Amino acid sequence: MAAAREHFLANGYVGANVDEIAAAARVSKRTVYNIYGGKERLFTELLTGTVAIAEHFSRDAATVLTETHDAEQELRGVAVRLARTVVDLRIVRLRRLLIGEVERFPQLAADYYKHAPGLVMDTLAEAMRHFAERGVLDVDDPALAAEHFAFLVMGAPLDRALFTENDQLPTPDEVESKALVGVEVFLRAYRRVG
Amino acid sequence: MAAAREHFLANGYVGANVDEIAAAARVSKRTVYNIYGGKERLFTELLTGTVAIAEHFSRDAATVLTETHDAEQELRGVAVRLARTVVDLRIVRLRRLLIGEVERFPQLAADYYKHAPGLVMDTLAEAMRHFAERGVLDVDDPALAAEHFAFLVMGAPLDRALFTENDQLPTPDEVESKALVGVEVFLRAYRRVG
DNA sequence: GTACTTCTGCACTGAAGAGTGCAATAACTC
DNA sequence: GAGTTATTGCACTCTTCAGTGCAGAAGTAC
Numbered sequence: 001m002a003a004a005r006e007h008f009l010a011n012g013y014v015g016a017n018v019d020e021i022a023a024a025a026r027v028s029k030r031t032v033y034n035i036y037g038g039k040e041r042l043f044t045e046l047l048t049g050t051v052a053i054a055e056h057f058s059r060d061a062a063t064v065l066t067e068t069h070d071a072e073q074e075l076r077g078v079a080v081r082l083a084r085t086v087v088d089l090r091i092v093r094l095r096r097l098l099i100g101e102v103e104r105f106p107q108l109a110a111d112y113y114k115h116a117p118g119l120v121m122d123t124l125a126e127a128m129r130h131f132a133e134r135g136v137l138d139v140d141d142p143a144l145a146a147e148h149f150a151f152l153v154m155g156a157p158l159d160r161a162l163f164t165e166n167d168q169l170p171t172p173d174e175v176e177s178k179a180l181v182g183v184e185v186f187l188r189a190y191r192r193v194g
Numbered sequence: 195m196a197a198a199r200e201h202f203l204a205n206g207y208v209g210a211n212v213d214e215i216a217a218a219a220r221v222s223k224r225t226v227y228n229i230y231g232g233k234e235r236l237f238t239e240l241l242t243g244t245v246a247i248a249e250h251f252s253r254d255a256a257t258v259l260t261e262t263h264d265a266e267q268e269l270r271g272v273a274v275r276l277a278r279t280v281v282d283l284r285i286v287r288l289r290r291l292l293i294g295e296v297e298r299f300p301q302l303a304a305d306y307y308k309h310a311p312g313l314v315m316d317t318l319a320e321a322m323r324h325f326a327e328r329g330v331l332d333v334d335d336p337a338l339a340a341e342h343f344a345f346l347v348m349g350a351p352l353d354r355a356l357f358t359e360n361d362q363l364p365t366p367d368e369v370e371s372k373a374l375v376g377v378e379v380f381l382r383a384y385r386r387v388g
Numbered sequence: 389g390t391a392c393t394t395c396t397g398c399a400c401t402g403a404a405g406a407g408t409g410c411a412a413t414a415a416c417t418c
Numbered sequence: 419g420a421g422t423t424a425t426t427g428c429a430c431t432c433t434t435c436a437g438t439g440c441a442g443a444a445g446t447a448c
Contacts, residue, residue: 015206027395028397030397102358113357148379150349150350151353164307165304188382211404222427224409225424
């Protein structure tokens with residue numbers, strides 16, 4: 001239910017109001033209860049579904065073509081996609097909601113973390129391993145290199161966006177250009193020399 | 195009021211309950227209203243004070259002795275202090291609360307971000323500038339180098355901690371050792387060569 | 389059409405919880 | 419002690435809100 005998403009994202013679990021959600025969905029409150037059984041079930045089912053969407057999003061963003069001829073250019077491409085993802089308002093608000101409800105719904109936050117950022121990290125780690133094998137990068141620990149790549153590229157805006165009002169988020173362009181600088185720093189540290 | 199802090203941190207603004215806060219503080223609810231005037235004022239005054247504490251915390255964590263003989267060792271020291279800060283439960287919970295309430299209290303989140311992480315970044319940027327002047331590091335943009343340092347050192351645990359149940363946070367030791375690896379990566383990218 | 393299921397409107401309950409009024413009490417000041 | 423101020427207990431109002439019951443309307447199947 002898209003109406004529920006908006007209300008939960010805006011007001012949190014306790015602050016959201018089932019009457020308003022039903023009204024926004026132009027459905028009777030009774031129907032909401034017939035279908036979902038209660039506020040908590042509505043919340044968890046909604047979030048589970050939304051996490052699945054975020055998972056697809058992450059899969060797209062983190063895809064790395066490891067067989068490309070120009071690994072460095074490929075990394076720049078991933079960086080740009082990650083940069084755009086990280087200031088996507090839908091993602092930012094989902095993250096805020098899950099973080100705010102960690103103590104009430106720890107399982108939801110854990111699922112999200114495993115399936116969305118976790119997927120990005122796994123994909124990147126796999127790419128790091130490939131590039132190391134091909135002699136492009138000098139990587140000991142692919143998982144750690146993936147973290148370094150990801151946080152050089154999007155760490156600062158990722159963190160900042162969580163604390164920033166929706167209408168003052170950085171623009172994708174700003175984040176992209178910082179992300180590309182991040183890639184260069186990553187390559188300075190990890191490029192195979194000699 | 196320490197009792198209010200615990201309740202707001204655990205339940206969020208809407209979820210916290212003034213009767214319970216008063217009871218926990220062993221004070222009558224009437225006194226709470228006499229002193230603070232209302233739930234919202236209690237919340238904002240509490241958070242403002244807590245942000246000030248976080249600011250001191252950040253100041254300590256990010257202090258860099260720029261005149262030391264061994265800049266690299268100094269950076270490792272800062273990294274360890276930042277690593278400890280980032281998984282400090284008080285800080286993590288404060289961040290979660292502010293993030294969860296961004297849409298309701300954007301000003302509080304903005305103040306926190308400016309005074310705590312912002313202070314860390316400013317301090318680090320200043321240090322980067324010094325080390326660049328002394329020819330230790332090769333830094334174009336001190337602020338950006340500071341971001342890269344900070345997120346290489348603590349980016350991953352900073353993000354992860356937000357989504358992790360309180361009793362499953364990474365231990366300071368784990369974070370410290372990752373932080374030290376992060377410093378080495380930073381130095382590989384930024385160390386002045388030749 | 390008829391039978392069956394689903395949805396709706398709406399009134400309702402019950403509980404939680406913010407905030408108030410006030411008289412009694414305690415604590416502090418001198 | 420007298421006077422002043424802060425604190426308390428408690429009953430109370432008012433609002434919000436999750437969740438229910440039910441009878442009727444609307445849709446679906448055949």
